[in-house]
Amino acid sequence: MTEIHPHPPVNFMDLAFRQAEAAYEKGEVPIGAVLVDPASGEVLAADHNRVEERHDPTAHAEMLVIQAVATSRREKRLPFADLYVTLEPCPMCATAISFARLRRVIYGAPDPKGGGIDSGPRLYTLPTCHHRPQVIGGSGEDRSAELLRSFFKARR
Amino acid sequence: MTEIHPHPPVNFMDLAFRQAEAAYEKGEVPIGAVLVDPASGEVLAADHNRVEERHDPTAHAEMLVIQAVATSRREKRLPFADLYVTLEPCPMCATAISFARLRRVIYGAPDPKGGGIDSGPRLYTLPTCHHRPQVIGGSGEDRSAELLRSFFKARR
Numbered sequence: 098m099t100e101i102h103p104h105p106p107v108n109f110m111d112l113a114f115r116q117a118e119a120a121y122e123k124g125e126v127p128i129g130a131v132l133v134d135p136a137s138g139e140v141l142a143a144d145h146n147r148v149e150e151r152h153d154p155t156a157h158a159e160m161l162v163i164q165a166v167a168t169s170r171r172e173k174r175l176p177f178a179d180l181y182v183t184l185e186p187c188p189m190c191a192t193a194i195s196f197a198r199l200r201r202v203i204y205g206a207p208d209p210k211g212g213g214i215d216s217g218p219r220l221y222t223l224p225t226c227h228h229r230p231q232v233i234g235g236s237g238e239d240r241s242a243e244l245l246r247s248f249f250k251a252r253r
Numbered sequence: 254m255t256e257i258h259p260h261p262p263v264n265f266m267d268l269a270f271r272q273a274e275a276a277y278e279k280g281e282v283p284i285g286a287v288l289v290d291p292a293s294g295e296v297l298a299a300d301h302n303r304v305e306e307r308h309d310p311t312a313h314a315e316m317l318v319i320q321a322v323a324t325s326r327r328e329k330r331l332p333f334a335d336l337y338v339t340l341e342p343c344p345m346c347a348t349a350i351s352f353a354r355l356r357r358v359i360y361g362a363p364d365p366k367g368g369g370i371d372s373g374p375r376l377y378t379l380p381t382c383h384h385r386p387q388v389i390g391g392s393g394e395d396r397s398a399e400l401l402r403s404f405f406k407a408r409r
Contacts, residue, residue, distance in 0.1 A: 152324055152329045153324050154323060154330065154352035155316055163311065167308055167310060168309050170308070171308040173308045188369070188374070189346075192348070196311065213348075220344060225366055
């Protein structure tokens with residue numbers, strides 16, 4: 098789950114997409130995420146949605162990379178880390194990102210139906226939100242949207 | 254983590270409070286949760302907040318009981334199950350509850366600062382919410398609030 102990439106610059110969003118494509122091949126909703134230490138250029142964890150494989154409704158890509166890095170480092174907060182994810186995080190993941198104090202979230206396509214950051218509850222705009230990461234949306238939007246469209250079309 | 258109680262009626266909220274008290278003793282924010290099959294009266298899982306122990310910002314009581322039951326039954330949806338939890342769930346847990354299709358959520362104290370159901374984003378009122386469990390709030394409110402007050406007072 099953890100890969101080391103010694104030769105930056107690595108295209109972290111491309112790594113997240115490769116995870117999403119791996120999910121697609123397994124019949125998982127194709128969403129991938131990579132947690133990065135931008136200071137060192139190190140990929141701390143890369144994973145994809147595993148809801149079907151684990152029979153776990155909480156096994157979203159973002160949750161898995163946060164849990165993997167936090168538990169292995171024994172640090173519940175990762176304020177140095179940036180998350181690259183192919184789709185706008187849902188409210189569950191957006192809240193976990195805030196709890197983990199991530200520095201930045203860079204996402205592919207916005208998700209008007211299921212997102213929690215720039216869509217739906219817009220959680221980071223609420224006065225009750227204790228930590229608002231920087232958010233960069235729309236980074237690889239077409240690739241993300243096309244992957245999801247193709248997945249759901251094939252399932253119909 | 255899973256306990257069987259063959260002699261209903263069991264006070265499920267009391268079981269959730271015993272979990273919260275166990276968390277308190279370990280230095281965890283004292284919140285407990287119990288996932289129940291109301292048809293059989295069976296307690297499917299009981300757990301408490303383990304954020305400190307696991308160094309995992311997502312290890313809330315609600316997440317742990319949902320994950321335990323879903324993965325052990327190999328069912329990502331648990332539409333027959335009721336969740337008893339001592340505090341109003343946060344947006345992360347409220348979303349996980351919806352994803353798991355739980356039937357009902359019965360919570361102790363409301364959490365105006367951190368809740369996601371009747372406070373903050375009020376997630377189940379959004380048009381993008383696909384599953385809205387029944388919600389019963391304020392069941393054991395004083396006991397829950399007192400436990401949390403005592404915990405945070407002792408830590409100051």
